[in-house]
Amino acid sequence: MKSGLSTMSKEMGVMECMNMMSLSKEMMSRCCDMMMGMGKKDEAGMMTSCMEMMTQAMSMMKDMNMTEAAMKMMSDCMTMMMKCMENMMMAMGMMPGMKESTMMGKMEMMMKEMKMMMAAPMDIMACMNMMQMMKMMQMDMEMEMSTSNMEMQKSLEMMDCLCMLNQSTMMMCQACNMMNGKKMPMMTDMKMAEMGMNEIRMAEMEMSGLMALRMEFGKMKPFNGMKIACSMHVTVQTAVMLKTMMMMGAEVRCCACNMNSTQNNAAAAMNMMGIPTFGMRGMSMDEMIECMEMCMFLDGKMTMPVNMIMDTTGMMTKMMMEKHPMMMEKVIGVCMDSLMGMQMMNKMMKEGQLMMPVMNMNTSPRKARIDYKYGSMESLITSLRNLTGMMIAGKVCVVAGYGDMGKACADAMKMAGARVIVTEIDPFCALQACMDGCMVMKMEDACKTADIIVTATENRDAVTEKHFKLMKNNCMVCNMSDYDSEIDMTWLNKNFGDTKMTMKPMVDMYTVEGKNIMILGEGSAINMACSMGYSSFVMSACFSIQLMAMMEFYMNNKMYEPKTYKMPVGLGVKAAKMHLSQLGIELDTLSPEQEACMMEMQMMTMPEMVN
Numbered sequence: 235m236k237s238g239l240s241t242m243s244k245e246m247g248v249m250e251c252m253n254m255m256s257l258s259k260e261m262m263s264r265c266c267d268m269m270m271g272m273g274k275k276d277e278a279g280m281m282t283s284c285m286e287m288m289t290q291a292m293s294m295m296k297d298m299n300m301t302e303a304a305m306k307m308m309s310d311c312m313t314m315m316m317k318c319m320e321n322m323m324m325a326m327g328m329m330p331g332m333k334e335s336t337m338m339g340k341m342e343m344m345m346k347e348m349k350m351m352m353a354a355p356m357d358i359m360a361c362m363n364m365m366q367m368m369k370m371m372q373m374d375m376e377m378e379m380s381t382s383n384m385e386m387q388k389s390l391e392m393m394d395c396l397c398m399l400n401q402s403t404m405m406m407c408q409a410c411n412m413m414n415g416k417k418m419p420m421m422t423d424m425k426m427a428e429m430g431m432n433e434i435r436m437a438e439m440e441m442s443g444l445m446a447l448r449m450e451f452g453k454m455k456p457f458n459g460m461k462i463a464c465s466m467h468v469t470v471q472t473a474v475m476l477k478t479m480m481m482m483g484a485e486v487r488c489c490a491c492n493m494n495s496t497q498n499n500a501a502a503a504m505n506m507m508g509i510p511t512f513g514m515r516g517m518s519m520d521e522m523i524e525c526m527e528m529c530m531f532l533d534g535k536m537t538m539p540v541n542m543i544m545d546t547t548g549m550m551t552k553m554m555m556e557k558h559p560m561m562m563e564k565v566i567g568v569c570m571d572s573l574m575g576m577q578m579m580n581k582m583m584k585e586g587q588l589m590m591p592v593m594n595m596n597t598s599p600r601k602a603r604i605d606y607k608y609g610s611m612e613s614l615i616t617s618l619r620n621l622t623g624m625m626i627a628g629k630v631c632v633v634a635g636y637g638d639m640g641k642a643c644a645d646a647m648k649m650a651g652a653r654v655i656v657t658e659i660d661p662f663c664a665l666q667a668c669m670d671g672c673m674v675m676k677m678e679d680a681c682k683t684a685d686i687i688v689t690a691t692e693n694r695d696a697v698t699e700k701h702f703k704l705m706k707n708n709c710m711v712c713n714m715s716d717y718d719s720e721i722d723m724t725w726l727n728k729n730f731g732d733t734k735m736t737m738k739p740m741v742d743m744y745t746v747e748g749k750n751i752m753i754l755g756e757g758s759a760i761n762m763a764c765s766m767g768y769s770s771f772v773m774s775a776c777f778s779i780q781l782m783a784m785m786e787f788y789m790n791n792k793m794y795e796p797k798t799y800k801m802p803v804g805l806g807v808k809a810a811k812m813h814l815s816q817l818g819i820e821l822d823t824l825s826p827e828q829e830a831c832m833m834e835m836q837m838m839t840m841p842e843m844v845n
Contacts, residue, residue: 419525421502421514430503433470434477440770441471442816443778443809444478455483456785463529463540464488465550466571467762468496468513471773473504478781480509489513489529491546493522494740494755495762526550530561542788543568544780547716548575552582555589566791568592569784572716573692576798583797591794593787595780598806604775606638609768610714611646613761614688621741621754621764622710627651632684634677634720635691636663643690643714644672655680657696677701687711689720696720699729702746712754714761723757740764771813778809 421427438445457479466472468490476486488504490496490513497515504511512525526549531539539561545551551568554561570576570592582588596602618626631652633644644654644667656667657677664674681687681701685708689696692715699722705711713720726744727734733745740763742753755763767773782805787794814821824832 419512419521421498423502426499427502427506430499434473437470437474437770441474441774443774443812446812448481451482457482457484460484461540462486462542464544465491466546468501469767470500471770473500475777476509487529489525494758539564541566546571548578562589565590567787571595574716579798588796590796592798597800602638607642609772610639610642614643614646617760617765629685630683631686632680634689634696636667640690643688681705690714694719698722699725707749710752712760718758721757779805
């Protein structure tokens with residue numbers, strides 16, 4: 235029985251690998267036809283030879299004992315593709331307007347790097363690095379096209395060829411992965427990737443701040459030399475930001491920071507764009523930790539670490555400092571994007587364990603007001619309706635916490651027609667809730683009548699054992715903050731896990747002392763686990779501030795010591811201006827006298843407003 239299962243798993247691996255190689259062959263065939271149409275017969279002939287070699291490799295793979303020979307055939311095939319790319323670049327150099335451009339020097343440097351890469355044994359990481367270099371070449375071509383006089387149609391055709399070669403490399407990357415006997419946690423499905431690319435294009439229409447940064451810094455490349463590992467929610471909005479970072483000169487890798495928030499189509503699209511992205515929706519905690527470790531090293535072999543980290547939860551940074559402290563000495567800084575992560579970093583700083591400077595991305599009041607207010611307000615209602623189809627009007631909704639996020643959640647529920655109760659520990663916030671028309675109660679009293687409970691405290695244990703036992707039948711409980719511990723899921727699963735019934739993905743019903751309690755999103759942030767997260771426009775405003783902060787952090791890194799820092803002042807204003815043009819808004823201007831008066835008043839009454 236055991237040997238039969240082993241044989242079956244091997245056969246499935248071969249079939250998957252052959253399917254991936256077949257798709258790669260199909261993409262190369264399309265590329266070959268396009269080059270024939272452009273009159274590039276030599277390149278088309280080389281591509282045909284490459285496809286024939288791939289066919290031989292596929293036939294050899296039918297015998298599992300021939301894996302090494304098949305790998306060599308794949309390596310030869312990749313060499314042929316590289317030669318084809320070299321000839322294509324030579325052809326581009328003959329186009330009008332290209333000889334005077336800086337592209338030719340970049341292409342020559344890139345070809346040298348590719349040849350060095352090909353000299354090493356072929357593996358999945360080599361494929362991924364090759365894909366990233368090809369994608370950076372495409373983005374440089376797009377930038378060059380906007381300012382040069384080259385023939386547009388020929389340029390577009392050449393970029394299409396490069397894109398298809400990139401897609402082909404992605405398929406071969408997955409084939410190498412399967413032949414090596416270890417399946418990498420990466421999304422490489424072509425249909426998902428195409429869907430993700432379309433969604434990324436739609437998001438770019440809304441993300442005017444990031445588009446403005448591309449136009450302003452695309453040619454200057456201020457991120458040259460920056461090798462960034464990002465542990466973030468893998469969404470289409472994140473993909474737009476990482477693509478912008480690449481266009482500004484950075485080498486970028488990404489991994490999922492949450493087991494339930496990854497959008498698989500976005501992950502596949504990012505891999506196709508040449509951004510190595512590790513993780514997929516529904517993976518385990520152990521797999522997520524493995525993904526973080528893969529993301530930290532450019533070659534996947536713990537010899538080429540990144541020099542900058544962008545972390546949402548702080549988990550990757552903490553893990554790397556504990557497991558690879560010597561490698562972390564090469565990291566010049568960390569950009570932290572959550573209160574939970576900053577809490578972890580501040581604790582490490584107090585204990586003397588922090589090894590590099592950390593910038594708190596949430597210390598801009600303007601960023602928080604856009605992020606929490608408008609992001610939470612829209613995404614909470616969308617998530618609840620998409621997930622449950624419930625009528626919110628008339629329901630009793632309890633919002634735990636009345637900070638920036640809690641205010642947004644309460645406003646959203648009121649606009650949807652709910653009767654809102656707020657729970658608070660802060661007297662001033664409680665007074666604000668009363669003056670905004672909300673009832674204020676203790677959670678022990680409020681949960682008895684609640685139809686929906688939303689936690690937004692940015693703290694732990696907002697809903698615990700005593701609250702679960704007091705809830706009424708069919709109460710729905712969800713979380714909006716980054717803290718997965720706001721709802722005590724550990725106690726619930728330990729004591730009533732045997733009653734758990736999954737009604738649909740991300741909707742679990744527990745029976746607690748005879749009453750049904752509905753948990754949405756498994757206690758994680760509901761808008762990330764059960765919906766698309768914040769809107770593209772909101773994320774553009776936030777990401778624009780973050781990228782400008784990273785630029786300051788990277789270019790002036792010698793000024794920063796191993797401790798935590800607030801974001802530089804003034805970035806929020808610049809980011810807001812980038813987005814006003816899309817809304818068709820023009821601003822009045824202050825006279826020098828008015829400006830001096832306003833600054834004096836702000837410094838006396840609200841100094842935090844200066845940022």
